[in-house]
């Protein structure tokens with residue numbers, strides 16, 4: 084079995100601050116990267132227990148969230164910015180059997196979602212796909228679904244786990260943090276977070292072998308609406324002719340192919 088792992092920083096146990104931990108300039112940013120990498124490694128240990136023989140870790144945090152020196156020897160890392168040519172990456176992902184997410188947070192506007200945001204914590208008010216609010220979880224699940232990859236596991240805060248369970252009933256999750264607000268939370272200890280992730284990944288793989296989750300898809304055609312906090316962000320985005328301006332702070336993308344727009 085071959086598994087792709089999307090990673091993010093804001094759903095990791097112990098991470099509660101955009102400024103100090105999430106941003107590359109944060110005084111605890113490198114330490115936060117170590118926390119994420121340890122959760123990634125716990126997931127890999129669970130995979131190895133279930134005889135997974137290929138693990139591709141994708142660094143999904145904007146400025147980079149993986150502390151490379153600590154990465155588990157069994158993993159490969161896909162990283163760098165900007166993310167160039169997702170079509171070429173898709174050809175690689177298609178050779179994998181399942182996808183998971185580690186360190187994930189809930190979509191922008193989720194009241195108890197710790198560090199909730201959608202792509203940019205500083206500029207995005209919301210994303211809607213065909214009228215429904217979506218966040219990074221649905222983006223990744225739809226991207227993988229179009230590549231015929233089922234999403235079988237997620238770790239993050241409780242709100243992120245609830246968000247994915249609404250999209251993909253039956254998915255295995257591991258909550259490692261309870262958000263009490265956007266910037267306040269109860270984190271479980273690193274050791275306990277690792278235990279939950281390692282055990283959760285093992286259960287997810289066992290369940291996938293017995294009663295497989297199918298790739299996540301929604302019916303097209305697709306309209307992705309993005310609303311920003313500021314007009315100048317919409318101005319900048321609109322320089323791409325794929326975008327249609329709806330109002331001062333809102334743009335839309337349309338396509339019959341979800342892969343064209345989900346990270347557009």
Ligand SMILES: [Zn+2]
Nearest residue numbers: 091093202219
């Ligand atoms: Zn994120």
